[in-house]
Amino acid sequence: MLAAFMATFSMLTLMGKTERKASPTFLKRMHKGSGLVFIAFLLVLTYLCLRYWAKAGDQIWTRAVFHAVLSFAVIILLILKISIVRFYKQFLRFAPVIGMTVFTLSFVIFSISAGFFFLRTLCAKTTASEAPASQTIIAGDPEKGALLFNRMCGFCHYADREESKQGPGLKNILKKEKLPASGRPATIENIKKQLKTPFIAMPSFSALTEQEIADLLAYLEKL
Numbered sequence: 001m002l003a004a005f006m007a008t009f010s011m012l013t014l015m016g017k018t019e020r021k022a023s024p025t026f027l028k029r030m031h032k033g034s035g036l037v038f039i040a041f042l043l044v045l046t047y048l049c050l051r052y053w054a055k056a057g058d059q060i061w062t063r064a065v066f067h068a069v070l071s072f073a074v075i076i077l078l079i080l081k082i083s084i085v086r087f088y089k090q091f092l093r094f095a096p097v098i099g100m101t102v103f104t105l106s107f108v109i110f111s112i113s114a115g116f117f118f119l120r121t122l123c124a125k126t127t128a129s130e131a132p133a134s135q136t137i138i139a140g141d142p143e144k145g146a147l148l149f150n151r152m153c154g155f156c157h158y159a160d161r162e163e164s165k166q167g168p169g170l171k172n173i174l175k176k177e178k179l180p181a182s183g184r185p186a187t188i189e190n191i192k193k194q195l196k197t198p199f200i201a202m203p204s205f206s207a208l209t210e211q212e213i214a215d216l217l218a219y220l221e222k223l
Contacts, residue, residue, distance in 0.1 A: 001107065001110050003034045003037040003038040003041065004034075004038050007031050007034035007035045007099070007103075008103040010028075010031040010034065011096060011099055014027040015096060038106075039078065049067075049068070052166060063112055070105050070108060070112075071109055074102055077101055078102060080098060081098040081102070084098070138210055138211055140213075140214035140216070140219075141214075141218060142219040142221070142222050144215040145215035145217070145218050146159075148215055148216050148219070149216060149219055153216075157170050158170065158171065160223075167181070168180035172223060173186060173220055174186055174187075174191075174220060174221055179194065181199050181202070182194060191220065192217075195208060195216075196208075
């Protein structure tokens with residue numbers, strides 16, 4: 001976002017009619033440099049996101065799909081702008097509009113992704129003491145829990161090690177003092193809370209039934 005802002009600021013300053021303190025040459029270099037930095041970050045993030053998407057399969061949530069569509073639009077607009085600047089200079093008057101559109105879409109993408117992450121982090125004030133105690137104990141089946149883990153959790157978490165994949169490894173998760181992401185005490189209730197109302201970027205699994213959660217927890221207890 002900083003690179004996008006710098007590129008947009010230098011473009012507006014260069015094209016504006018108000019008095020400029022910086023020279024046009026400096027502003028052009030600033031615009032080009034910021035644009036190259038923006039493209040470099042975009043390529044790296046695109047690779048990481050495509051890799052995550054490939055591992056996640058059909059378990060992508062709506063916010064990620066919206067993010068991907070807008071990101072694809074940014075890439076297309078950048079290719080269009082670069083093509084106009086380098087090869088189709090008769091359409092050069094459209095380049096500033098395309099640049100502003102890229103900046104606007106980038107801000108929206110940032111808001112629904114990184115902004116969402118920071119908002120969830122800042123607003124996560126609930127503690128384990130606030131979690132209501134379960135009134136009914138449901139026996140879980142660890143074998144069914146293993147199947148459920150492989151189908152819904154395995155693309156982000158290792159079950160047999162503590163190293164991170166997309167999310168933290170879950171081996172010995174209930175033997176630790178705290179959960180790795182939220183820092184809450186490693187208890188059954190806090191894992192249930194993480195499944196239904198995740199602390200950060202993890203998708204919500206609120207559609208799981210109480211029996212499915214019990215099966216999954218029974219499997220986690222064996223890790």
